[in-house]
Amino acid sequence: MKSLSQLLSPLMVEEIIGSDDKIITDVVSDSRKVTTGSLFVAVRGTTVDGHSFIPLLQYSGVAAIVCEEFPEFIESSITYIKVSDSAVALGYLASEWWDNPSRKLNLVGVTGTNGKTTTATLIYEMARLMGYKAGLLSTVCNYVEDEAIPTNQTTPDPLTINALLHRMVEAGCDYASMEVSSHAAHQHRIAGLHFAGGVFSNLTRDHLDYHKTVEAYLAAKKSFFDGLPSTAFALTNIDDKVGEVIVQNTKARKYTYSLRSRADFTGRIIESRLDGTTMSFNGRDVEVLFTGKFNAYNLTAVYGVSILLGWPLEEVLVGMSRLVPVAGRFQAFHSPKGYTAIVDYAHTPDAVVNVLQAIREVIGNRGSIITVVGAGGNRDKGKRPIMAREAALRSDRLILTSDNPRFEEPGDILRDMEEGLDIEGRKKSLSIVDRREAIRAAAAFAQPGDVILIAGKGHEDYQEIKGVKHHFDDREVVKEVFACES
Numbered sequence: 001m002k003s004l005s006q007l008l009s010p011l012m013v014e015e016i017i018g019s020d021d022k023i024i025t026d027v028v029s030d031s032r033k034v035t036t037g038s039l040f041v042a043v044r045g046t047t048v049d050g051h052s053f054i055p056l057l058q059y060s061g062v063a064a065i066v067c068e069e070f071p072e073f074i075e076s077s078i079t080y081i082k083v084s085d086s087a088v089a090l091g092y093l094a095s096e097w098w099d100n101p102s103r104k105l106n107l108v109g110v111t112g113t114n115g116k117t118t119t120a121t122l123i124y125e126m127a128r129l130m131g132y133k134a135g136l137l138s139t140v141c142n143y144v145e146d147e148a149i150p151t152n153q154t155t156p157d158p159l160t161i162n163a164l165l166h167r168m169v170e171a172g173c174d175y176a177s178m179e180v181s182s183h184a185a186h187q188h189r190i191a192g193l194h195f196a197g198g199v200f201s202n203l204t205r206d207h208l209d210y211h212k213t214v215e216a217y218l219a220a221k222k223s224f225f226d227g228l229p230s231t232a233f234a235l236t237n238i239d240d241k242v243g244e245v246i247v248q249n250t251k252a253r254k255y256t257y258s259l260r261s262r263a264d265f266t267g268r269i270i271e272s273r274l275d276g277t278t279m280s281f282n283g284r285d286v287e288v289l290f291t292g293k294f295n296a297y298n299l300t301a302v303y304g305v306s307i308l309l310g311w312p313l314e315e316v317l318v319g320m321s322r323l324v325p326v327a328g329r330f331q332a333f334h335s336p337k338g339y340t341a342i343v344d345y346a347h348t349p350d351a352v353v354n355v356l357q358a359i360r361e362v363i364g365n366r367g368s369i370i371t372v373v374g375a376g377g378n379r380d381k382g383k384r385p386i387m388a389r390e391a392a393l394r395s396d397r398l399i400l401t402s403d404n405p406r407f408e409e410p411g412d413i414l415r416d417m418e419e420g421l422d423i424e425g426r427k428k429s430l431s432i433v434d435r436r437e438a439i440r441a442a443a444a445f446a447q448p449g450d451v452i453l454i455a456g457k458g459h460e461d462y463q464e465i466k467g468v469k470h471h472f473d474d475r476e477v478v479k480e481v482f483a484c485e486s
């Protein structure tokens with residue numbers, strides 16, 4: 001319980017009707033969760049406007065309502081608080097409700113199209129290798145120290161974020177890392193959070209169904225850096241074409257990382273293998289358990305964050321060699337017949353290109369690449385033909401298949417993908433709606449030395465069809481198929 005006046009203290013209140021001398025029992029942004037004494041925040045959403053539920057709350061026992069517009073009918077027992085942006089207010093209220101946990105932790109946010117989960121997870125792992133207690137908010141799973149808390153969002157809503165950060169504080173954590181998705185930045189889910197640092201990985205096309213233009217997508221990501229305090233660091237990938245733009249208006253201390261040019265933190269690949277890479281960080285050689293240039297970028301960012309957080313260099317270098325890949329990210333399985341399957345979460349054109357380049361760099365012309373890939377339903381349609389084209393260009397054989405068709409017809413998605421194939425591409429590809437059959441077919445084509453890339457689902461253990469998540473796990477299917485061969 002908290003006093004209303006305390007909760008409102010960080011907000012820029014425009015107008016208030018009623019008393020702020022009240023005790024609040026809960027803060028909610030969903031009218032269905034209102035209980036006696038709660039504070040309801042009316043947020044304008046993508047499907048409904050939270051303001052439309054205010055009239056229904058008249059006799060609900062709600063104590064106060066934060067909104068952008070006062071309702072026509074004012075109920076005398078309720079305090080109405082007008083703010084310019086309820087979504088921003090919700091962020092600050094959530095922080096205040098949970099005693100500002102982000103100020104009690106060193107919180108690092110990671111944004112960019114690809115590499116957020118990997119980088120954020122490795123920062124969390126590194127903090128623990130350094131002997132600290134730490135927490136993580138990520139697409140795959142949230143963690144408070146060792147305790148896994150399942151999630152279905154990359155960046156949850158502000159109340160959930162702060163509740164989780166509060167649990168981390170209670171558990172004695174010193175560090176936390178989190179992914180900052182573009183949706184979250186745009187919807188102000190991170191408003192009110194105090195970051196010790198921010199990391200930018202890269203920007204390529206994704207989520208244009210939501211943001212509409214690449215400019216708007218960039219603006220959403222940039223807003224995270226614009227909001228960092230001067231005490232924070234902003235670490236950016238200057239090899240990316242928007243790496244400098246993204247931090248141009250930040251108040252934070254700027255640092256750069258790169259695999260190609262001079263930067264505060266440089267990573268260099270010395271030798272790549274399917275099971276690891278010899279790399280150097282600012283000139284110091286380390287054996288890492290990761291493959292691919294994209295992972296070299298992620299690791300260089302993690303190295304930079306570690307140094308910026310003040311961890312000792314020698315321990316950080318040992319830590320780099322001990323970090324292990326994240327579930328479903330370039331996860332390799334070896335068949336008794338002598339070929340390898342790699343399950344990877346690549347679900348954007350850029351990620352598909354990167355992962356295929358990484359495989360080709362390692363196997364050279366000693367083996368063929370067979371790619372199994374789909375594209376999600378009810379998501380950015382523009383990326384479908386590009387993903388198919390890029391996959392065909394870099395594979396010897398391509399099997400297009402389903403990846404969470406959601407409410408679309410799988411056949412329609414496959415046709416959108418096929419549109420991206422030229423004659424050469426069509427010759428080497430086939431479409432199989434059933435993902436299990438597609439993986440089986442790939443295994444049937446494979447010869448010793450070949451690599452099968454199974455892209456798009458990574459750690460996911462479901463296939464989402466018409467609102468129902470059916471159990472499906474690429475890793476399990478691969479093991480099943482390989483077991484039949486032994």
Ligand SMILES: CC(=O)N[C@H]1[C@@H](OP(=O)(O)OP(=O)(O)OC[C@H]2O[C@@H](n3ccc(=O)[nH]c3=O)[C@H](O)[C@@H]2O)O[C@H](CO)[C@@H](O)[C@@H]1O[C@H](C)C(=O)N[C@@H](C)C(=O)N[C@H](CCC(=O)O)C(=O)O
Nearest residue numbers: 029030031032043045046047048050153154155157181183
């Ligand atoms: C499209 C989208 O991003 N939607 C997010 C958004 O919900 P919304 O704006 O659609 O909400 P709405 O249904 O219009 O409702 C508006 C308001 O009215 C309230 N309401 C609603 C109904 C009611 O009866 N009473 C009531 O008070 C709602 O609680 C809400 O406060 O705000 C919610 C709270 O923060 C999010 O959970 C929700 O994410 C949905 C579930 C989602 O699927 N989002 C995806 C696209 C997403 O966010 N993805 C990113 C990136 C993924 C990645 O690449 O890694 C992520 O961060 O997960």
Ligand SMILES: Nc1ncnc2c1ncn2[C@@H]1O[C@H](COP(=O)(O)OP(=O)(O)OP(=O)(O)O)[C@@H](O)[C@H]1O
Nearest residue numbers: 113114115116117118139294297344345346351355
């Ligand atoms: N730094 C990177 N640059 C380009 N591609 C990358 C990078 N890191 C990872 N990838 C590719 O993108 C896929 C997803 O990686 P990861 O889960 O770390 O990204 P993400 O940004 O968290 O994605 P999402 O937006 O879905 O949460 C990986 O499986 C890999 O194929």
Ligand SMILES: N[C@H](CCC[C@H](N)C(=O)O)C(=O)O
Nearest residue numbers: 347375376379403404456457
């Ligand atoms: N967070 C991303 C993940 C996509 C993963 C892919 N398997 C798909 O379902 O499209 C999204 O929801 O767009």
Ligand SMILES: [Mg+2]
Nearest residue numbers: 116117139154
């Ligand atoms: Mg992620």
